Amino acid sequence: MIAFDFAYFRPNTLKEATEIYKQIALTGKTPVYYGGGTEIISMARTGSVKFDAVIDIKSIPECTTLCVESDRLIIGSAVTLTKIAESGCFPLLGETVSRIADHTIQGKITIGGNIAGTIIYREAALPLMITNSKVKIIRKNRLHDVPFFDVFDGDLHLQKGELIVQFLIDKNYLNLPYCHVKKTKLDKIDYPLLSMAAIKTNNGISAAVSGLGDKPFLLPGKILNETDIPETIRVDKTIAAIQNNIISDLIIASKEYRVFVLKNVLTQMFHNFKGA
Amino acid sequence: MLAFSEKSIVKLNVNGENVTVMINPSYTLLHVLREELGLTGTKPGCENGDCGACTVLVDGWPIKSCLMLAAEAIGHQIVTVEGLKNAPIQKSFVENWGFQCGYCTSGFLMVCHALKNIHPDANDFVIEQWLQSNLCRCTGYGEIKNAVKAVLENRI
Numbered sequence: 001m002i003a004f005d006f007a008y009f010r011p012n013t014l015k016e017a018t019e020i021y022k023q024i025a026l027t028g029k030t031p032v033y034y035g036g037g038t039e040i041i042s043m044a045r046t047g048s049v050k051f052d053a054v055i056d057i058k059s060i061p062e063c064t065t066l067c068v069e070s071d072r073l074i075i076g077s078a079v080t081l082t083k084i085a086e087s088g089c090f091p092l093l094g095e096t097v098s099r100i101a102d103h104t105i106q107g108k109i110t111i112g113g114n115i116a117g118t119i120i121y122r123e124a125a126l127p128l129m130i131t132n133s134k135v136k137i138i139r140k141n142r143l144h145d146v147p148f149f150d151v152f153d154g155d156l157h158l159q160k161g162e163l164i165v166q167f168l169i170d171k172n173y174l175n176l177p178y179c180h181v182k183k184t185k186l187d188k189i190d191y192p193l194l195s196m197a198a199i200k201t202n203n204g205i206s207a208a209v210s211g212l213g214d215k216p217f218l219l220p221g222k223i224l225n226e227t228d229i230p231e232t233i234r235v236d237k238t239i240a241a242i243q244n245n246i247i248s249d250l251i252i253a254s255k256e257y258r259v260f261v262l263k264n265v266l267t268q269m270f271h272n273f274k275g276a
Numbered sequence: 277m278l279a280f281s282e283k284s285i286v287k288l289n290v291n292g293e294n295v296t297v298m299i300n301p302s303y304t305l306l307h308v309l310r311e312e313l314g315l316t317g318t319k320p321g322c323e324n325g326d327c328g329a330c331t332v333l334v335d336g337w338p339i340k341s342c343l344m345l346a347a348e349a350i351g352h353q354i355v356t357v358e359g360l361k362n363a364p365i366q367k368s369f370v371e372n373w374g375f376q377c378g379y380c381t382s383g384f385l386m387v388c389h390a391l392k393n394i395h396p397d398a399n400d401f402v403i404e405q406w407l408q409s410n411l412c413r414c415t416g417y418g419e420i421k422n423a424v425k426a427v428l429e430n431r432i
Contacts, residue, residue, distance in 0.1 A: 001307060007281030008301035008347040016277050038343045041304065042324055053281070054301070056348060082337070104338045104387060104409035105325055189408050 002044045007053040014062055014165065017055055018138055021161050024053050031055055033163050035063075035078045035110035038101075039117050062136075062165050063112075073169040077112025081124070084111060090169060092178040093127040096197050099182045100124065102189045112164050116156045119191075121210045123182070125152060126197035129218055130206035131173040136166040154215025176201055179272045181265045185252050193253050194261050200273045207269065212258055213245040231270040235263055278350060286350055290315070291359030299346045306330045306341040308349075309356060317357035317382045321411075328410030331383035332356050336394065338387045338409070357382035365389045365423065368432040374423035376414035384410050388424045398428060 007024075011017040017033070024031040029052035034040060037056075043049040057063045063078040066087055073090055081097035085106065088094060100106060100114060100123050114124040125148075133148040139162050151157055151164070158164070179198045184190040191211070196219075198207035204225035210216040223237045239259055248255040280286075283300045290313060297312050306323070309315045309332065321329030323342040330341045333355040360366055365388045368374065375381040384407070391398055391406045398406070403424055412420065426432050 001304070002302040005282070005300065005302055008279070008345065010278035010347075010350075012277055020277070020279075037345065037348070038325055041343050041345070044302075045323065054345075058348070059278075098405075101325070102328075102409040103406050104328060104331060104340055105343070107337045108339055108343060 002041065003047065004044070004050060006051055008056065009053060010056040010059050012059050014060055014138060014143075014163075017057060017060060017163070018141060018161065020053075021055055025161065029053065033057055035113040036080065036108040037113070038105060038108050039113065039119070043118070057163070058110075060165075065166070068171060071171050073171060073174060075111055075167045075169070077164045077166060078110045081106035081109050081111065081114065090127065090174045092176075092180055092197055092199060093124070093169075095178075095180045096127055096182075096195070097124050099180075099192075099195070111167060115152065116158075116164070120214050121192060121195065122154075122216055123192070123195045123197075123210050125154075125216050126180075126195065126208045126210055127199075128152075128167060128169070129208040129216065130197060130199055131169050133170075134168040135164050136168060138163045138165060154213070154217055173199065173201075177273060179207075179269045181268065183261050183265065191252060193258055194265060196262075196265055196269070198269050198273075205269070205273060209262070211250075212242070212247075212262065214247050217242070217245050231267070234270075235266045238266060239263060278347075280347070286347070288346070288349055288354060289352070290354045291356060292353075297346075301345065301347050303346045304342055305332070305339075305344040305346045305349050305354070308346040309341060309354075315356045315358050319379055319382055321379075321383075326411070327380070328383040328387065329380050331386040331410065333386055333390055336390060338390045338406075340409075355386070357385055360385060360389060363389055364427050364432045365392060368423040368426045369420070371432065372423040372426055373419045374416065375420075376412075376416050380410060380412045380414075384412065384420055388420070388427070391424065392427050396428060403428075 009020050021031050031053040032051045034054040034056045058078045063076040065076045066079050085094040085098040111124050115122050128148050134145050135148050136145050177200045182195040183193045194211040196209045207219040220241045285298050287294050309318045319329040321327035325340050325343045331338050332341045334352050
């Protein structure tokens with residue numbers, strides 16, 4: 001049970017959503033945009049968050065679309081992880097999100113919710129970080145397309161009232177050779193020791209990881225693509241270069257163990273991309 | 277726009293019937309099913325989305341009702357274990373010893389029933405992927421998997 005009262009709104013348009021947000025905020029109350037709501041409900045139940053109103057965006061067509069339009073894949077921020085995985089529209093993203101939480105919860109978690117979450121992993125962001133993706137956001141009552149990294153540096157940075165409406169991915173990235181690895185400590189359903197998404201383009205390998213730091217981050221592409229030196233050296237150089245990003249205090253595994261896992265995962269990634 | 281800020285009377289579609297119920301926006305679907313509608317087949321477990329005991333179907337897909345507001349269910353079709361009404365998966369659980377203490381059973385039944393409908397040709401990987409959403413502390417996973425396979429292979 002959630003121990004405090006709040007109002008529920010389910011707008012049918014973006015205009016309705018932003019207007020109700022503004023109206024509530026003007027009265028000094030706290031509205032939150034609500035997608036799948038799994039984290040909001042969990043945290044509200046334990047008293048970790050409090051708000052006065054939820055604005056459920058799942059009836060807004062722009063937020064629930066999943067389609068390829070001209071040269072890009074458009075994923076509404078309220079599209080569930082299950083829908084993304086089942087659609088097969090972007091295999092790397094589908095594989096990545098189908099390892100978040102468990103299968104039933106994936107039918108409730110939305111891509112926007114995972115990326116906006118407070119849990120440090122935000123694995124749905126990994127494929128977006130390596131594909132020059134953009135987001136369509138509502139900012140000052142207008143829709144803007146901005147690079148994903150303008151609002152996300154591992155944490156999501158939006159001003160109050162701003163909302164991610166869609167994620168936009170260039171069609172050319174959708175079917176490139178890719179590699180996704182998620183390692184957990186014991187059970188398949190668990191937070192990751194390490195989750196990595198990587199693709200290989202004509203320009204080389206791009207990879208992003210989650211679980212090593214206090215937020216997802218890119219691995220140094222320059223080192224990964226130093227093709228004139230052996231892969232084993234590239235692995236060691238990559239690990240040396242990201243030392244400052246790796247946090248040591250994770251209860252599920254020591255820093256040393258997670259680095260050991262990364263070393264194996266990178267070796268596997270180079271092997272997978274051979275000939276690709 | 278659907279909007280309400282205090283206890284209100286709303287219509288939910290549960291097990292094929294439109295029911296009128298008074299809910300507060302902060303009520304979870306689990307709470308409303310059990311405490312307001314008396315459908316106690318849906319079990320409270322962790323109430324944190326981990327155990328799957330409270331799983332119901334929303335528009336045919338399994339959902340953990342502890343992580344869904346009842347307000348979100350307005351306009352959608354909810355099926356609880358009471359709505360299965362002797363579905364093949366229930367018979368299969370009996371014939372394959374798919375339960376021991378039975379507390380997790382209704383949640384497992386809902387997941388397995390949805391799996392049969394959505395992926396009737398599910399392979400072992402898909403079956404395990406779906407079943408991993410639910411916990412059985414009696415560890416009856418092998419028997420539950422047998423029950424699902426019997427239904428998928430039309431042996432029930």
